[in-house]
Amino acid sequence: MAAPLHDMGKIAIPDAVLLKQGKLNDEELAIMRRHPRIGHELLSGSQNRFIQVGALIALRHPERYDGSGYPDGLVGEAIPLAARIVAVADVFDARISPRPYKEAWTMEATLAYLYAQRGRLFAPRCVDALMRGHSQLMDICAQHSTASTRPGGCHAGPALVR
Known part of the structure; x- marks a missing residue:
């Protein structure tokens, strides 16, 4: 909530x-x-x-796992778990959604980016949880969007598994 x-x-x-x-x-x-x-x-x-x-x-939520975030440059577990989770979800949403200043990324590109930043910008466990929930994300996306409103990632193919 x-x-x-x-x-x-x-x-x-x-x-x-x-x-x-x-x-x-x-x-x-x-x-x-x-x-x-x-x-x-x-x-x-x-x-x-x-x-x-x-x-x-x-x-x-703008803090990053490696300390490169803001406002205080917190590192790793010093960032509250809820904020680490939201950081991953926020960047996921920002990447797959079109914005006035950018096109939406595909689901595959978004997941690849998050995985590449696992342990650097984002908490590994949080990224791993998102990766495990990929199929549920696709289901939610399909249920709550139309072709005209669908974020860029909702038409992607198979899950990215690592």
Whole structure:
């Protein structure tokens, strides 16, 4: 229930940055990187335990397993498990979904990217769990999309197995 709140802070990011066609410049990147703290601030005052987890996920989902993420450069197990899980799901969704600034990736390319970053950007166990659930992802995609709304990866072929 808390995971959908991970990008709550983007509500305070100007559309000119969120929807920009092309690469963000340094100033725009700095603006975008404020969203985890903003989301955390918006959610952390709640007494609801799910919202509290959402606040933690909002703050920590851009952290990367190797410490290259933001806002604090946490490494490995110092990143809360919920945030490590959402980090993989968030990048998966971002890759297979079309955006104003990019085409959707195929499911195969997305899974290959996540696997290549396993242990570097993403927690190995979280990537492995996504890989094991590939067929369920395909089923969900097929049930909840149409040809015109389907993310790029939903028409991919067989599962990528490692």
